[in-house]
Structure formats: C-alpha cells, structure tokens
Amino acid sequence: MSGLFNNISLKGDKVIWGVVFILFSFSVLLVYSTAGWAFLFSHLIKILLGLFFLYQVHRIKFKYFAKIGVLGLVISILLLILVFVIGISVNGASRWLSIVGFQFQPSDIAKVAILLFMARQLSKYRNEIKEFKYLLLYILVPLVLICFLILPNNFSTSALVFLNGLVLMFIAKVNIKYLFSIIGLGFCSALVIYGVAKIAPEFSEKIMPRSATWVSRVDGFVNTDQVNKLAQDYQQQQALVAIYNGGFSGVGPGKSTQRNILPYSSSDFVFAIMVEEYGLLLGALLPILLYLILFYRALRIASKITSVFGGLICIGLMFSLVFQAFVNMLVSVGVLPVTGQTLPLISKGGTSIVFTCITLGIILSVSNDTSDRAYETA
Secondary structure: OHHHHHOOOOOOOHHHHHHHHHHHHHHHHHHHHHHOHHHHHHHHHHHHHHHHHHHHHHOOOHHHHHHHHHHHHHHHHHHHHHHHHHOEEEOOEEEEEEEOOEEEOHHHHHHHHHHHHHHHHHHHOOOHHHOHHHHHHHHHHHHHHHHHHHOOOOHHHHHHHHHHHHHHHHHOOOOHHHHHHHHHHHHHHHHHHHHHHHHOHHHHHHHOOOHHHHHHHHHHHHOOOHHHHHHHOHHHHHHHHHHHHHOOOOOOOOOOOOOOOOOOOOOOOHHHHHHHHHHHHHHHHHHHHHHHHHHHHHHHHHHHOOOHHHHHHHHHHHHHHHHHHHHHHHHHOOOOOOOOOOOOOOOOOHHHHHHHHHHHHHHHHHHHOOOOOHHHHO
16 A cells, blocks of 8 residues: 555645645535534545546656647537436436446536637637737637537526636636727627527526526626515525624534525635634635635746746646635625526535646646747647
C-alpha cells in the first residue's frame, strides 16, 4: 500500500492542490451536516472519483487538449441532442442522460469542451478572426449552437456558457466593437425569450419546457410586493434566515436549524448552511478568499506561459469555475434570482464534482509546462 502512494506525485501548482483539498474538506462536513451518514459515503466516493480524474488529467500534456476540445465539442453536441430524445427528468428538469446506470448532465461536458475548442480556435486563427466573418465561422457559430442546445432545459447554464465565451474572446483580444455587438444581440435574445415565455406561455413551454420556471424566478426576484415576493422566493428567504442565524461566528458544525427547511441545502444553497454553521468569517469570507486565490493562481500561470492556447484555457476555465461560485453565493444572499448552479467543490453532486475536477486537472496540466508551444501544430 505504501508503495502505491509513493508512486503518486502531485504535479503543477501546489497552491491550487491545497485549495482543492480545503474546499473538499468543507464539502464533507457540510454534506454530513445537511444530508447525514446515508449520503456522506456516496459523496466521499464521488470526491475520490473526482480526485482520480483530476490526478489523471493533470498528467496529460496540455497540448493534447486542443484535439480533445474538438472531439469533446462533437460529443457534446450529440449528447445534448440525445437529451431531447431520451433525456430523463431529475428535480423537474429533463437535462440528464442515463448510460449503463450512470446519470450525468451533457451540459457539464459541453461547458468544458466549448472553452477548450474556443481556446484552440482563438489561438490558431488569431489573425483571421480580426475579420468578423471568420470570427462568426470559427468561434460564434459553435458557441451559439452549444448555448442553443442547452437553453431549452437550462437557461442559467446556457447564459453562463455564453458569458464565459465572451470573456475568453475578450482575453484573446477580439475586436471590442464585435464584442459589444455580440453582447447586445445576446441581451436582446434574452429579452425576447422572456417576453415570449411571459406573453405566450403555452407556446413557449412546447419549445422550452422550463420557461414557466424562469419567468416565475425572474418575476419573484423583481417583485416589489413583499407578500408575493415571500411566496415566490421561498428558497432565498430561507437562505437569508440561515445566513442571519449564523452571524459572525456561526452556530457551530452540524447545528444548523435551516438544513431541514431550506430546499437543496446540500447543493444549490449549501453556501447559506455554511455561513449558518461557520459564520461570516469561516463560512463566507474564507471560501470567497479561496476562490479568489484559485483565480489569481490561474492568472499567474497564464502570465508565465509562452503558449497562447495554454494561457487561454488556464484563465478561461478558471474564470468559468470561479464565476459559477460567485453566482451561487450571490443567489444565496438574494442578489441574483435562483439559477440552480452548484458551488464548485463544495456542493453535493456527482457530475458537478467530476467535471470541476477535470477542469482543474487541465489547468494543473498547463502549470506543469509553461514553455510547451507544440499546441501550434495540434
């Protein structure tokens, strides 16, 4: 057994490794508190599976992720189409597939694949995309296609993928006029979707089954009528109660009173329980600091690497992870409407853990070699 562990070598940025283990420690404590022993064992298995993928991925030369991104994009498109045919419903959302008894969300694969693909295209065709027609062909068409396929069952993930794509294009120094035009079109599209779902709900639900839920969440978020707001924002109201209960020092590990009242207390709203049990200092400021450290380390890795592709995937993937974390936390404190996004490395959820670990494994792979330019021929 000792020989097995002696062969394990954690390469890449050691600070990122450390933050991953700290956040997973939080996850174990919180899942035990909110879900009990019955779910803790399965959660530990998922964490170990995630760490296995992280370890294996971080040993791959990052230049190979250029081709993996192309393959991943094709697979993602096929799986997302398959969701419309044989997708299964979990918690009211038909965004899952079950293959050989293993349930997963194809959108989790697509989130990583599209960023790898875009990083490849932005680095390989960085001169051509100065013209909008090539930007449209090489970058925007694949991005919009992925967002379009995710949209009917998961508006928030579709929006996050689109925003992550915009950030990656900004990092790659795409013409700012093009970016503003794309942002404008994206915003107008969101308004049209909301308007159609609001005015013609029956027609909208035939195309986008979750549209009524989106409208309800947005209306509940902007509603100034306190009676209706309390009814529509039950999850966020209970999350705020948990945060208020925690105060500065928290009620103590395993002593949450809201864990049995707040829906999805171990996944979507785990941040609220974390603050309730550990207080603002350890339950809020520490996790925020840890996510910011992750992003800082990604920036530092990107600043040292000579590969355009490596720098783009490093910053792009880490931004997507950290941005999702902040979206989750802002939902819990009522700043954003409910999105259903998990808190990376902390929330309970198998596919979320595995693909977050794969994302971090790719970033650690880049940090292994800051001078490899072989991606240029990938």
